[in-house]
Each structure stands twice: as structure tokens, then as C-alpha cells.
Amino acid sequence: MSDFKARIGRDIPKxxxxxxxxxxxxxxxxxxxxxxxxxxxxxxxxxRELCANLAKRNEEANR
Incomplete structure (x- = not known):
């Protein structure tokens, strides 16, 4: 049980x-x-890069 809590503790964002x-x-x-x-x-x-890439792909697909 303490190992589980320790793993959760390390995953908490700072x-x-x-x-x-x-x-x-x-x-x-x-x-x-x-x-x-x-x-x-x-x-x-x-x-931001993902959104820009998706917008570019949609634009190219709609041509």
C-alpha cells in the first residue's frame, strides 16, 4: 500500500x-x-503545433 501511495505522490504535478x-x-x-x-x-x-498541423491538413483536404 505504501508503494502505491509513493507512486501517486511522484505523479502530482509541481x-x-x-x-x-x-x-x-x-x-x-x-x-x-x-x-x-x-x-x-x-x-x-x-x-499549438498540433492544431496548426491539423488546420493545414484540413485546408489541403478541402481544396
């Missing part, structure tokens, strides 16, 4: 950190998953 799960599937069907605590700046940068 100030400036965000818990995030990134799941990426390539066109070949490969999947990459990363999860854990990340600096908020890194999470926001990845989110």
Missing part, C-alpha cells in the same frame, strides 16, 4: 508542470505514446 498524454499514430499504423509530467511551455508548444 508548479509549472502539466500532466499530459501524447498519442500519435502514423500513416503506417505505428503508434507512439508518451505520458507523464511535462513543463507547461513544452505542452503548450506541442499543442
Amino acid at each position: 508548479k509549472g508542470e502539466t500532466r499530459a498524454v501524447f498519442s500519435i499514430r502514423t500513416s503506417r499504423g505505428n503508434r507512439l505514446e508518451m505520458y507523464g509530467l511535462f513543463d507547461e511551455a513544452i505542452v503548450m508548444k506541442a499543442w
Whole structure:
């Protein structure tokens, strides 16, 4: 029981950190998953790039 609590304690985000799960599937069907605590700046940068990429793909698909 104490081991379980210790693991939970290490996963609590500190100030400036965000818990995030990134799941990426390539066109070949490969999947990459990363999860854990990340600096908020890194999470926001990845989110902005993902949104920009999705917008670009939608624009190209609607041509």
C-alpha cells in the first residue's frame, strides 16, 4: 500500500508542470505514446503545433 501511495505522490504535478498524454499514430499504423509530467511551455508548444498541423491538413483536404 505504501508503494502505491509513493507512486501517486511522484505523479502530482509541481508548479509549472502539466500532466499530459501524447498519442500519435502514423500513416503506417505505428503508434507512439508518451505520458507523464511535462513543463507547461513544452505542452503548450506541442499543442499549438498540433492544431496548426491539423488546420493545414484540413485546408489541403478541402481544396
